[in-house]
Amino acid sequence: MHQLKKHLSEEQIAQCADLLQERREIPTNLQQHLDVCSSCKYELMSVMELSSSNIKVISFRARKGWMLGAAALILILVGTALYFNLQEKKTVEAPQMVQQQSIKLENQTETEEKQQAIPTDTMDVAVQSDQLALFVPNPQFEQLVDRFKDQMRSDIKIRQIEMQVNSQQLKLTWQQSAPEDITFEVYDNSGILRKTLETKSPPLIIENLGLGLYYIKVMNADFDLLQCLKVKIE
Numbered sequence: 001m002h003q004l005k006k007h008l009s010e011e012q013i014a015q016c017a018d019l020l021q022e023r024r025e026i027p028t029n030l031q032q033h034l035d036v037c038s039s040c041k042y043e044l045m046s047v048m049e050l051s052s053s054n055i056k057v058i059s060f061r062a063r064k065g066w067m068l069g070a071a072a073l074i075l076i077l078v079g080t081a082l083y084f085n086l087q088e089k090k091t092v093e094a095p096q097m098v099q100q101q102s103i104k105l106e107n108q109t110e111t112e113e114k115q116q117a118i119p120t121d122t123m124d125v126a127v128q129s130d131q132l133a134l135f136v137p138n139p140q141f142e143q144l145v146d147r148f149k150d151q152m153r154s155d156i157k158i159r160q161i162e163m164q165v166n167s168q169q170l171k172l173t174w175q176q177s178a179p180e181d182i183t184f185e186v187y188d189n190s191g192i193l194r195k196t197l198e199t200k201s202p203p204l205i206i207e208n209l210g211l212g213l214y215y216i217k218v219m220n221a222d223f224d225l226l227q228c229l230k231v232k233i234e
């Protein structure tokens, strides 16, 4: 936007006056000219002073440029004061608006918090979603489980592991050709190791697991993975 070379037209002055009175932005090219041209600035201010005094006839005349010497000079002085007054107001008003907005936001959060605090239903929903999270499958362990579901390894010495869930107790039974150290690692669905248990022969009872989805790695004495089991404690 380049600066206007000519002075502002009467229409442009009138437009600026209207915008200023509505506390709106003046188009940049006009503002740029006003910034450097005191003649147009004073003309604008005199128009504004007249139009703000509610005497439409005089305002009209002013727009038409009917200005008389002495009156014009007074108007120019008043106008200048008004102009700088307005500019000041403009800069002061902006932060106030921001403040009001942030107060509004604070009120909103307050009411939201109140709404959340009222019904116990909402808390139930929160607990429910927490519980749901306990049952979200873990992709890596799911792969392991799938792998051992289809694959019957010839060197597997323990077979047909059965799981019985009774309240929060898990009982594992299996067939075993000979006694051997077997390690069971119990992971929750976020992949955190919760328990490590060892036994030489069935059964194995795992207690105090709590609600959730668990994966159990079954390993021999050399820590070869023999099986990966999946169990829900509901």
Ligand SMILES: [Zn+2]
Binding pocket: 006, 007, 008, 033, 037, 038, 039, 040, 041
């Ligand atoms: Zn000018």
